[in-house]
Amino acid sequence: MTKIEVVFLGTSSATPTKRRSLPSVAIRREGQVILMDCGEGAQGRFVKFGLGLNREMLILITHLHGDHVNGLLGLLQTMGMSQRIRTLTVVAPQELFAWLKTTMKVLHIGLPFDLGFVPARSGVVFRGKDFRVRAARASHSIESWSFLFEELPRPGVFDPKKALSLGIPEGSKWSSLQRGRSVVVGGVRVHPRQVLGPERPGRSIGYSGDTRPTRRLAKFFAGSDLLIFDSTFASRDTDKAVERKHSTASEAAQLAKDAGVGRLVLTHFSARYKRADALLREAQRIFPQTVAAHDGLVLEVPTLQ
Ligand SMILES: [Zn+2]
Numbered sequence: 001m002t003k004i005e006v007v008f009l010g011t012s013s014a015t016p017t018k019r020r021s022l023p024s025v026a027i028r029r030e031g032q033v034i035l036m037d038c039g040e041g042a043q044g045r046f047v048k049f050g051l052g053l054n055r056e057m058l059i060l061i062t063h064l065h066g067d068h069v070n071g072l073l074g075l076l077q078t079m080g081m082s083q084r085i086r087t088l089t090v091v092a093p094q095e096l097f098a099w100l101k102t103t104m105k106v107l108h109i110g111l112p113f114d115l116g117f118v119p120a121r122s123g124v125v126f127r128g129k130d131f132r133v134r135a136a137r138a139s140h141s142i143e144s145w146s147f148l149f150e151e152l153p154r155p156g157v158f159d160p161k162k163a164l165s166l167g168i169p170e171g172s173k174w175s176s177l178q179r180g181r182s183v184v185v186g187g188v189r190v191h192p193r194q195v196l197g198p199e200r201p202g203r204s205i206g207y208s209g210d211t212r213p214t215r216r217l218a219k220f221f222a223g224s225d226l227l228i229f230d231s232t233f234a235s236r237d238t239d240k241a242v243e244r245k246h247s248t249a250s251e252a253a254q255l256a257k258d259a260g261v262g263r264l265v266l267t268h269f270s271a272r273y274k275r276a277d278a279l280l281r282e283a284q285r286i287f288p289q290t291v292a293a294h295d296g297l298v299l300e301v302p303t304l305q
């Protein structure tokens with residue numbers, strides 16, 4: 001089974017601190033990287049954490065506040081200088097593309113690889129070989145999106161005893177059935193569902209970007225294995241969270257509970273909190289399966305079955 005790791009490159013909001021860099025989170029999966037937001041300096045951390053500059057890659061940008069996007073140009077340029085040749089797709093609010101094109105022209109940046117642009121919209125924004133990414137509107141001070149990475153369901157577990165009882169000899173016909181193709185044995189067609197258990201759901205990872213908690217997002221993230229959510233403020237600063245259109249750690253926890261997710265990761269902490277301990281404690285009182293992200297944190301998303 002494919003290993004999935006989530007690597008936190010930056011966990012601060014708005015400004016960097018001694019301990020935290022600007023927001024950026026990577027999903028690393030079988031040689032693929034899906035980068036969510038790209039705060040200033042992301043390219044350095046990208047190299048430091050060994051994410052690989054020529055991998056199959058997708059970049060998802062939630063919104064166009066500088067702290068989420070200022071690192072993109074540098075990362076693309078470094079990839080270009082590292083002789084990247086694979087096409088790279090960026091999903092982002094439409095205006096990003098004009099900014100990127102103009103800036104690249106002004107700075108005479110030419111890339112040796114193709115850049116694909118997909119404007120963010122509600123619904124599926126990217127389909128990979130065995131995964132997809134969906135987007136939903138977040139609730140922030142400007143156009144902002146939340147993303148959900150979803151592996152496609154895998155075929156059920158193959159039952160060799162059933163196959164033998166149906167007279168199918170071990171070999172290529174077993175492989176065909178395991179891959180979901182029917183076979184003919186002694187003039188009789190055998191369908192994969194006769195020898196495979198129930199389909200196994202894939203894993204899913206949600207990323208809120210900057211947002212207030214909303215019912216739409218609780219629905220969007222329902223049942224996800226891992227949810228990474230805006231936790232800019234502690235609940236004693238709820239008025240600031242409301243005013244600046246962010247969430248508190250408690251609000252993130254309540255949404256995780258309502259959505260029935262497996263685990264919650266708090267991130268995007270305001271520079272006013274030196275440590276995230278208090279935010280973690282208040283969230284865990286509501287949703288115990290919560291961790292607080294820090295720069296360099298690597299979390300594996302386990303396979304449940
Ligand atoms: Zn932000």
Ligand SMILES: [Zn+2]
Nearest residue numbers: 063065140210
């Ligand atoms: Zn923002």
